[in-house]
Amino acid sequence: MTPPPYLRIVEDIRHRIATGELAPGDRVPSTRRIAQDWGVALATAARALATLQQEGLIRARPRVGSVVAPREQAARRAAAGGTGGAAGAAGADRDLTRERIVRAAIGIADAEGLGALSMRGVAAKLGVSTMSTYRYVDGKDALVLLMADAAFGEAEFPGEPPEGWRARVELAARTLWSLYRRHPWLAHLGPVTRPLALPNLIAYGDWLLAALGELALDVRTRFDLHVLVYSHVVGLAAHLEDERRAEAATGLTDEEWMDRQEAGFAELAASGRYPAFSEVVEELRATGGYDLRLDELFEFGLQRLLDGIAVGLADPGTARR
Structure with missing residues (x-):
């Protein structure tokens, strides 16, 4: 029997980690990149990353995405028996709360953006069934509002405000x-x-x-x-x-993208059609750039x-x- 698409993705990334092609700290392909490269839905890609995270092979890093976990972390997780199979999933269902769902969803959004968020992806990250999450949250729209309120709740203001x-x-x-x-x-x-x-x-x-x-x-x-x-x-x-x-x-990083645009901007500046733009570009270049x-x-x-x-x-x- 052919394994489901998400497991084939898991096996591919797992192999790349095992062979050293992806080393600890390296960025793992994002949900969007996996969906594009494998021709699968975002939810399938999210489930693959969630499975790898449950195995301890990768971890989410805010504003970076998913990266390969340190080898000792993966080894400890493997020695502990991974997610624990059906019994582990049942235990996770019992421990499920709205707060855990919201925090897991925030972790996904921080690492991958709102576009990568789905109820199925959150469930996979928590190691529970998708239907279990609906006992606590009506759906994705309601979840996003709960996430936003929790995030805004992190703001802290002093009891004694500054003067003025x-x-x-x-x-x-x-x-x-x-x-x-x-x-x-x-x-x-x-x-x-x-x-x-x-x-x-x-x-x-x-x-x-x-x-x-x-x-x-x-x-x-x-x-x-x-x-x-x-x-x-x-x-x-x-x-x-x-x-x-x-x-x-x-x-491409911002710096790499700008490097590729440099010739085009230089051509526009040299055309004489945009004198103010050309003057600013020349002055910035003379003073170290911008x-x-x-x-x-x-x-x-x-x-x-x-x-x-x-x-x-x-x-x-x-x-x-």
Whole structure:
């Protein structure tokens, strides 16, 4: 009997690890890459990776993906008998909770993105049947909301906030940025025009609104500023996940991709059709080039935004022009 597709994928990657083709710490093909190379569904690819993880051969690393586990970890898991067969699965079912499902799903999304998330993949990661997860969560859409609320719940604010509206807004924005850094998929939950009624997201908004409440501005202006600060963070954070998707799709890092584009940009700059662009390119080249770092751009934009608010306070007539 021909083994199911996911087991054939497992055997292939297991063989590559055993022969040293994939060494400890090496990145394992992503869910999307496996689906493309093997012509299988994302759920099948996710199940293959989950099986390898259960065997202790690979582990998820946030913002990197799945990597080959240290050899001693795999050896310990193998000596312990792997997942324990049907008895192990039954035990896992008994130990199942909504929190474990949510945390497993967050681990998948952190490593592979929301596109790789499925109820079947979460079940495989936990070593339980897919139907078991539905006893605790209605489906993927409900699961994503639970994941988001849990992730936003990681935000911690001091009992004694710093003095001054600006310091408090800076803390709120940086706290949110750190969450998106940890969980890039959060930035792709939906547009700012369709806010989600999540308790822990509202808790963040409440803290920011309280900081802006120190300003002598009408309530509509304060809420607009709240939305602008939030949008600044989310707008840049969306690129974190896009960056990872692009690398997974092309196999190129940002630096490698830019190296391949250099000739095309140079040709455009030399064409004479874009004088301002050409001038900037030449000046940047003369001063060592330009590296687009999202962390630095976030901080730069945050300070300019807060500078603008400060100017508006100095001249209240500019607040809503």
